[in-house]
Amino acid sequence: MNGAATYDLGPWYGGLRLPAEKAQSTAQPIREVPVPERLVLPLAQHSGDPAQPVVDVGDRVLKGQLVAAADGILSAPVHASSSGTVAAFQSWPVSRRFGENAPCLVIECDGKDEAVDLAAAAVDYESMQPDALLRRILEGGIVGLGGAVFPTAQKLMQARSMTLDTLIVNGVECEPCISCDDMLMRELPEEVLGGARILLHALGIDKCLVVLESDKPQALHAMADALSALGDERIVLKQVPSIYPSGGEDQVVQLVRRTEVPSGGLPTDVGCLVHNVGTVAAVWRWICRGEPLISRITTVTGDGVLHPMNVRARLGTTIADVIEFTGGYAERASHLIVGGPMTGKSVTTDRVPVVKATNCILVLSRPVPVGDEKPCIRCGECAEVCPVVLQPQELYWYTLADNPQRLRELGLRDCIECGCCDLVCPSHIPLVSYFRRSKARILELAAEKERAERARRRFESRSQRLEIEQRKRREDLAQQKLSAIQAGPEDIRAMVDRARSKKSDE
Amino acid sequence: MEFERRESPFGTPPTDVGSTMRQVLYALVPAALAYVWYFGSGFILNLFFASLFCVAGEAFMRRVRGKDVEYALLDFSALVTAALLTFSLPPLTPWWVTATAALFAVVVAKHLYGGIGYNVFNPAMAGYVVALVAFPAYMAFWPAPRIGDLDYHYLTFYETAQYTLTGTLPDYLTVDAITRATPLDALKTGFENMQTFREIHNNPLMGDFGGRGWEWIGNFVAIGGGWLLLRKVIRWQIPAGVLAGVLLPSGILYVLGSGLHASPGFHLFSGGTILCAFFIATDPVTAATSPRGRLVYGFCIGILIYAIRRWGSYADGVAFAVLLMNMAVPAIDHLTRPRIIGHSKHEKDKA
Numbered sequence: 138m139n140g141a142a143t144y145d146l147g148p149w150y151g152g153l154r155l156p157a158e159k160a161q162s163t164a165q166p167i168r169e170v171p172v173p174e175r176l177v178l179p180l181a182q183h184s185g186d187p188a189q190p191v192v193d194v195g196d197r198v199l200k201g202q203l204v205a206a207a208d209g210i211l212s213a214p215v216h217a218s219s220s221g222t223v224a225a226f227q228s229w230p231v232s233r234r235f236g237e238n239a240p241c242l243v244i245e246c247d248g249k250d251e252a253v254d255l256a257a258a259a260v261d262y263e264s265m266q267p268d269a270l271l272r273r274i275l276e277g278g279i280v281g282l283g284g285a286v287f288p289t290a291q292k293l294m295q296a297r298s299m300t301l302d303t304l305i306v307n308g309v310e311c312e313p314c315i316s317c318d319d320m321l322m323r324e325l326p327e328e329v330l331g332g333a334r335i336l337l338h339a340l341g342i343d344k345c346l347v348v349l350e351s352d353k354p355q356a357l358h359a360m361a362d363a364l365s366a367l368g369d370e371r372i373v374l375k376q377v378p379s380i381y382p383s384g385g386e387d388q389v390v391q392l393v394r395r396t397e398v399p400s401g402g403l404p405t406d407v408g409c410l411v412h413n414v415g416t417v418a419a420v421w422r423w424i425c426r427g428e429p430l431i432s433r434i435t436t437v438t439g440d441g442v443l444h445p446m447n448v449r450a451r452l453g454t455t456i457a458d459v460i461e462f463t464g465g466y467a468e469r470a471s472h473l474i475v476g477g478p479m480t481g482k483s484v485t486t487d488r489v490p491v492v493k494a495t496n497c498i499l500v501l502s503r504p505v506p507v508g509d510e511k512p513c514i515r516c517g518e519c520a521e522v523c524p525v526v527l528q529p530q531e532l533y534w535y536t537l538a539d540n541p542q543r544l545r546e547l548g549l550r551d552c553i554e555c556g557c558c559d560l561v562c563p564s565h566i567p568l569v570s571y572f573r574r575s576k577a578r579i580l581e582l583a584a585e586k587e588r589a590e591r592a593r594r595r596f597e598s599r600s601q602r603l604e605i606e607q608r609k610r611r612e613d614l615a616q617q618k619l620s621a622i623q624a625g626p627e628d629i630r631a632m633v634d635r636a637r638s639k640k641s642d643e
Numbered sequence: 644m645e646f647e648r649r650e651s652p653f654g655t656p657p658t659d660v661g662s663t664m665r666q667v668l669y670a671l672v673p674a675a676l677a678y679v680w681y682f683g684s685g686f687i688l689n690l691f692f693a694s695l696f697c698v699a700g701e702a703f704m705r706r707v708r709g710k711d712v713e714y715a716l717l718d719f720s721a722l723v724t725a726a727l728l729t730f731s732l733p734p735l736t737p738w739w740v741t742a743t744a745a746l747f748a749v750v751v752a753k754h755l756y757g758g759i760g761y762n763v764f765n766p767a768m769a770g771y772v773v774a775l776v777a778f779p780a781y782m783a784f785w786p787a788p789r790i791g792d793l794d795y796h797y798l799t800f801y802e803t804a805q806y807t808l809t810g811t812l813p814d815y816l817t818v819d820a821i822t823r824a825t826p827l828d829a830l831k832t833g834f835e836n837m838q839t840f841r842e843i844h845n846n847p848l849m850g851d852f853g854g855r856g857w858e859w860i861g862n863f864v865a866i867g868g869g870w871l872l873l874r875k876v877i878r879w880q881i882p883a884g885v886l887a888g889v890l891l892p893s894g895i896l897y898v899l900g901s902g903l904h905a906s907p908g909f910h911l912f913s914g915g916t917i918l919c920a921f922f923i924a925t926d927p928v929t930a931a932t933s934p935r936g937r938l939v940y941g942f943c944i945g946i947l948i949y950a951i952r953r954w955g956s957y958a959d960g961v962a963f964a965v966l967l968m969n970m971a972v973p974a975i976d977h978l979t980r981p982r983i984i985g986h987s988k989h990e991k992d993k994a
Contacts, residue, residue: 150984155654387985400985457644466644473646478653487644501653511660511718512760516927517937518658521878525984530932531976548983556652563658564760570650 142349142357142374147392151524152380153557155479157352159316161445162438167320169449170462172219176244176453177490178204179231183280184287185211190242196223200252201429204242207275213288214278218431218451221246232475232482232489241490244453258427262335267297270339270424277423278430278493283307283318283384283413284476286494289420292410293339299405301342305393306333308349308356308414309377309384312477315497317434318414320447322349322356325418326363332417333372335424340410345372347414348393350379381479382524382555386411400551415496435491437463441470441500450491456498457487467502474499479556511564519558519568525551529558529568536575541582544575552576660759664719666876667922670867671726674918677863678730681788681856684800685734688807692738693725696745704754720759724748727767730918731962732774733784735803735821737810740781744770764969765929768962775962787823788856793847796821826854826913827958830905839902844909853912861917868921877925880937885920886911888945896953910949914959919944923961929969936979944968 181187188205198204198217205215221244229241262270275290306329310318322329333345347364349356360374377383377392387398389411396407404411415433422428431452437459438445444464456473460466474481475489477497491498519529527548535543552572559568621629678686701715715721728744748770756762775782787795798806802813812818824832826848833843843849850858871877889910896904910916915923924930924944931940944964951960982988 391984397985400983402985470644471647472649472653473644474651474653476651479651481651481653483646483648483650483653485646485648487646499653512758514660514760514928515930515932516663517878517932517934520932521934526981527983528933528980531980547980548986551983551985556654560652560654561657563656563660563663565656565659567650569652 142361142376144351144376145348145393146378147395148397149378149380149383149392149524150526151522151557152382153522153560154379155313155381157379158313158438158478159319162314162316162436162447163320163323163355165446167324167434167447167449168462170451170454170459172246172248172250172451173454173458174246175224175455176218176221176246176451177229177455177488178215178218178242178244178453179229179239179490179492180205180215180242181239182215182286182452182493183213184285185209185213185291187240188212188215190226192223192242194223194225197221198223198244200250201255201258201427201431202253203429204244207278207288211288211291213280213290214276214429215242215452216278216429216431217244218453219244219246220249220251230484230486230489232484232492232495255427258423258429259425260427262338262424267339267341270335271297273424274339274420276429277420279416279419279423280430280493281413282415282419282433282493282496283386284480284494284496285386289412289416292412293336295403296340296405296410300408301340301405301410302344302408303394303410304333304336304340304342304345305389305404305409305411306345306347306414306417307384307386307389307411308347308353308360309379309389310353311350311379311381311384312479312497313381314438314499315436315477316438317436317447317496319353319356320436321414321418321434322353323359326356326359327367328418328421329360329414330363330367330369330372331425332419332421334369335420336410336412336417337371343371346375346393347372348375348377348389350383351376352379381557382553385524385553385555387553388524400548430493433491433493433495435459435495436497437500438497439474439500439502441467441472441502443467450495452492453490455488455490459491459498460487460500466500469502470500471503472501474501479560480554510566513562513564513566516563518561518563522557522561524555524557525553527552529572532575533566533568533571536571539578541575541579544579549575549579660720661718663876664723666871666874667723668719668726670871670876671730671864671922673863673866674730674860675726677860678734681790681860682734682786683789683798683803685736685798685803685807686729688738688804689732689734689736689741690726690729692741692807693729693732693745694722696742697721697725697728697749700746700749701754704750704758708754708758710758718759721749724753724766724770727918727923728770730922731767731771731915733782734786735784735798735806736781738807740774740778743777744774746770747773760928762928763972765923765926765965767926768923768965772962772966775957783828784818784822785825785828786821787848788854790855793855794823824848825958826857826909827952829854830909830913831952831958834903840905840909841902843905850912852906852908853910853914857914858912861912864917864921868917871921871925877921878934878937880934881925881930881941882920884938884941884943885916885924885945885948886941888942888947889916889949890945892946892949904953910952914948914952915961916948919948919961919965923965924968929965929972931972931975931979933976933979933981935981936975939979940968940972940975943971 186209189208190205192204199220202217204217207214224245225243228238231239279289280286390404390409419430434449436447473484554569556569698721701721702712705712705715748766752764752766752769753762787793890907893907893910897906931937947964948960
């Protein structure tokens with residue numbers, strides 16, 4: 138019975154029904170990109186501190202071997218995704234905004250794809266203590282594959298300190314063009330469900346909702362079949378309507394739990410933990426097969442590529458290699474976007490590698506029409522579509538007025554940058570760009586204030602310390618005088634003599 | 644391979660200001676045809692002069708302010724102002740009256756406040772009020788609608804143009820001979836003369852609900868408004884608010900004393916109520932922005948329209964009601980801001 142999916146439309150505000158544009162890339166099965174000549178592995182593929190390299194230039198590495206270890210409380214290790222020789226540590230364009238450079242580890246592959254003993258690394262998780270299991274997950278280099286790339290193990294550890302009742306496995310892939318989660322659920326549903334069971338064990342809870350959109354019937358059938366074959370009563374499939382951005386972490390919780398995640402809080406505040414289906418499958422591959430996170434499914438699509446499809450690419454494969462494998466660019470490819478059309482990042486070169494966060498490679502061939510930015514006419518369409526019920530038009534005015542205080546009050550930090558307001562604006566105001574800049578500015582101001590505050594505290598404690606010392610000196614002096622008076626004239630004379638003889642000695 | 648860069652999102656914007664304004668103009672076509680049918684070709688001449696001076700004023704101001712001049716035509720907002728102004732003016736209006744209203748609307752009410760998006764007051768209503776206050780005699784010059792048994796004078800296009808341009812009527816006519824009371828005027832003078840609403844309504848000028856002819860124009864305005872609602876060019880809150888604001892007080896008072904007060908249907912179909920609900924109050928620039936705020940904004944306009952008609956000295960109160968509520972918009976926006984997801988109600992009150 139648990140194979141059947143239930144439908145949910147919790148309280149929902151705003152959002153957009155966007156053309157899915159997914160059929161192009163789901164027409165054929167996931168294909169594996171062969172080992173490239175060169176792998177480029179950025180050390181920071183996750184949020185938090187970059188990993189620290191544990192290999193040297195010239196070392197031979199094997200597939201699955203640790204090449205950079207987690208560093209700090211919030212970090213994740215990086216593994217080699219094929220065998221070869223470490224060629225260099227160098228700065229390389231990555232898929233940050235506009236393809237800025239970042240420190241990377243470059244491996245020249247030997248094409249043998251020799252692996253470390255993966256089977257030996259697999260563990261029997263059911264016999265493990267949750268804490269040991271979490272440590273094990275940490276070693277797999279697994280991060281949130283939905284796009285936020287938060288280290289999974291840390292997320293689980295944080296969740297274990299809260300009262301938790303539900304694990305939500307998020308298969309709501311609401312952004313147009315992206316279909317990697319859809320294809321994963323169609324082809325490898327048992328990996329997703331297996332991973333969900335591992336996480337249930339690690340968290341010590343027995344309720345899991347696998348959430349996916351109602352416009353993905355094939356994924357739904359595959360998951361339902363796999364679930365009834367598995368017969369796990371703890372896991373329930375849930376369908377939600379496909380409205381962008383229903384796949385956001387807080388939005389999914391809102392839909393299936395009918396509660397809002399408090400502002401500035403996490404889903405764990407309302408008893409939920411949300412993991413992307415890809416992340417959950419990666420956990421399964423690591424724990425049950427011993428394969429750390431060295432590859433991921435990514436969607437190659439857009440009218441700038443000849444053959445849209447989903448591929449499984451080794452992390453570190455450059456986008457140029459991936460596109461070449463899929464059949465190349467269309468004639469007028471003009472924009473390369475890593476991520477989806479709503480939240481993706483435009484990069485200037487295809488030398489950037491596929492990393493843990495790369496869920497989609499979108500190539501557009503037409504010049505994206507940019508309307509001139511016109512004055513806001515207060516039409517309020519942006520407010521109609523905001524899933525967080527912000528008033529983007531007011532945020533825009535206070536952004537122009539550079540009023541951080543007011544922006545905070547109006548909830549700028551609650552903005553999830555989904556891009557809905559931006560898309561519907563008839564005056565073509567790039568609202569999200571404005572909001573990103575305002576957020577950065579607010580952080581900057583807060584840091585400045587913090588610095589000033591620290592300096593003030595330092596100054597105050599210093600003057601306090603000086604005052605205490607001075608008072609102590611005065612007290613000591615008074616004490617000496619007092620004791621001298623109490624001692625009487627002979628002793629004073631003796632003291633003076635002693636002082637004189639000391640002076641003459643010098 | 645190298646690529647161009649751009650910030651997300653990468654979609655094509657579904658609308659722009661120009662197309663929105665254009666749709667408003669399309670929606671006014673049925674009502675304009677009805678207006679011409681009942682009141683003659685003066686409407687066309689008024690529309691011509693209003694458009695001419697609105698666009699010229701817009702272009703001039705854009706040039707003076709160093710903005711691109713061609714956008715004066717492309718965003719169609721000047722033409723919407725001209726159209727709404729034309730609907731407010733009597734069918735026979737000297738061109739210079741129209742020009743004064745149009746230039747005041749665009750130059751003073753719109754551009755001196757910063758141009759489209761920044762104006763506080765509805766430009767068309769500001770222009771109309773200037774004409775109403777400065778040239779009250781011309782603004783009262785309403786002929787009877789073209790209905791068989793009413794004493795109307797049909798003016799040819801040539802005669803209309805002659806009056807509009809030179810202010811002279813054909814020899815056999817005088818202004819007084821043509822002027823008829825509008826339904827709202829008739830109501831006002833009727834009540835002053837101690838007539839009951841039933842007696843006033845027996846006047847041949849009156850139709851089923853409002854004035855004959857007038858109520859048909861109202862129907863066509865409503866059709867255009869409905870189309871805008873369907874196209875989501877406007878949202879339902881402001882029209883609903885305005886209509887409720889007019890119907891509620893008139894309904895209550897009519898129930899309490901049907902002799903002393905006009906029926907809600909009369910108020911709905913007379914004067915500019917429906918035009919205001921769908922086309923004037925819905926001007927986004929000068930209206931409240933949040934859904935709840937728009938309901939409040941529309942409702943207050945409706946109440947004011949009724950209050951001015953009932954207790955004020957002007958026959959209709961649409962323009963004044965809109966301008967008064969324009970002033971209240973910042974307060975309404977502040978007080979009706981919706982709760983942000985994940986915030987408690989309490990927090991919202993603090994903000």
